[in-house]
Amino acid sequence: MNPSRPATASSAAAAPVNLRPAVLVVGGGPAGATAAHDLAREGLSVLLLDRAGRIKPCGGAVPPRLIRDFEIPDHLIVAKARAARMISPVGRQVDIPIEGGYVGMVDREVFDEWLRDRAAQAGAQRLNGHFERLEREPDGSARVICRDAQGETFVVHPRHIVGADGARSQIALQAVPKAEGGRFVFAYHEVLKRPQPEPAGYDGSRCDVYYRGSLSPDFYGWVFPHGDTLSVGSGSADKGWSLRASVGRLREAAGLEGCELLRREGAPIPLKPLPRWDNGRDVVLAGDAAGVVAPASGEGIYYAMLGGRLAAEAVSRAIVHADGRQLAYARKAFMRDHRKVFWILGIMQRFWYVSDKRRERFVSICADRDVQQLTFESYMNKALVRARPMAHVRIFFKDLAHLLGLIRA
Known part of the structure; x- marks a missing residue:
């Protein structure tokens, strides 16, 4: 091949590529x-x-601000998540509704x-x-x-x-x-065909997040709907951790072990x-x-x-x-x-994701209405919410009580 005329992504017979671009x-x-x-x-x-x-292995969630700022057409949104379910190590479930909107899901x-x-x-x-x-x-x-x-x-x-x-x-x-x-989390997921009929507990309009040490020692597992498919995955910074085995356990826990596997993907994801x-x-x-x-x-x-x-x-x-x-x-x-958002989230991961005892308390905190509202307002708009200072004060004292063990998980 003439190095001055490399083939383009679409056709080897296409116009010459500009090898001196701006x-x-x-x-x-x-x-x-x-x-x-x-x-x-x-x-x-x-x-x-x-x-x-x-x-890239990815849950595929896109918040409303992304859809708005980058003019993403609706046909690319393969599912609309209107709730999230947090699942604790002992199986406690906390459902968080996404009021007045949705989180879009895309097929990468x-x-x-x-x-x-x-x-x-x-x-x-x-x-x-x-x-x-x-x-x-x-x-x-x-x-x-x-x-x-x-x-x-x-x-x-x-x-x-x-x-x-x-x-x-x-x-x-x-x-x-x-x-x-740099430090990395290694992410792995399996893209599955949506089960028909759907197993008990599965909801194609809800993102499920599992906080269990058996699924990840320092991150979490997820089941995210993608319309006709779904993403089931996990991540960890522990190089010796078997992500494929943990995703297998996650599929079993979610009742998805019989679903048809379409593809597997894995890649490192940076931490900061x-x-x-x-x-x-x-x-x-x-x-x-x-x-x-x-x-x-x-x-x-x-x-x-x-x-x-x-x-x-x-x-x-x-x-x-x-x-x-x-x-x-x-x-x-x-x-x-x-x-500030990255700093706060980094502290959360380093503190709450280190043991099942702390994960249990973290999911318990997520049941708090103030936490839910501020979390999703911040997520949907990609900015820390400052409009309700008393809610922040209440969250601070509730969080402190959990840290000191004054509130049962």
Whole structure:
């Protein structure tokens, strides 16, 4: 193959790919596809490099703010969850209704491809391949070595790079200071065909979350509806923990052991944002590559798409001002609005997820009406709720009573 004319994602006979784009976006998940879409819509030449066929294990939950902010059409919402059920180690069930709305559920295989196609319709060029390494020309400009779907090497010379290549990002490790040493939860799920008839206790409009040490020593298990399918999964930072075995136990506990298995997926998920997202020159990170998955909940789609949008804004600023230091805008803007949420969720995970005794108390706290309302208002709108200070005071004292053992779980 002529390295100046690599095949595009759609056809080897398509128009030549621009190997000197203004921006190379590596990774076509929600973060990369959003960044590529926003940059292309501004009129910049964008090359979106993505390895076809990769699907991240994900419950697929998208809050109303994501649907609104990123203009997601209703046909991509395969189910609408109107309640969540928290299940304790001893089997106590706490149902939390989602009043006045719903949490959308998406099929990542369909959803991610729609996002990539939208980027292409905005003008981004797509290429099926993967990043190998970043080199520098004598003048300091980027020289990106890539490999296409046929295994042949080609070189891209972008002015800027958006690294959206997932957890353990190679772009981050090669280009961004302090990117090594990140901590991860390893997630695994099985996509099952929706059972017919539905087993007792299953509800296609409810997300079930299991807090049990037998399913995860430091995270949780989930059963999330996806319309004609469902996602059953678990995660753990313990490398020796058998996630496949724990998902098998979860399927049995949920009465889903007889469901048809459609596919299995597994991947690392970062636990906290990286201390830097850019190199101060021409590289900025987004999504899992930047570490933006919420602790405790594992939610990542909204934060990935927001990170992709902020990365695009940072690149635009860097181009307008001819100053690579503008790339730091992405992290500054993200942390300004979400630092406290990530900090609180991190404390929750480190404290409540360490033993079944504490998990039992955590589920008990979730039965509190104040906790339910503030939690879902914050989740749906992606901001800490400050409108009802007395509710926060009540929650604080109830939480303290649980910590001191003054309230029975």
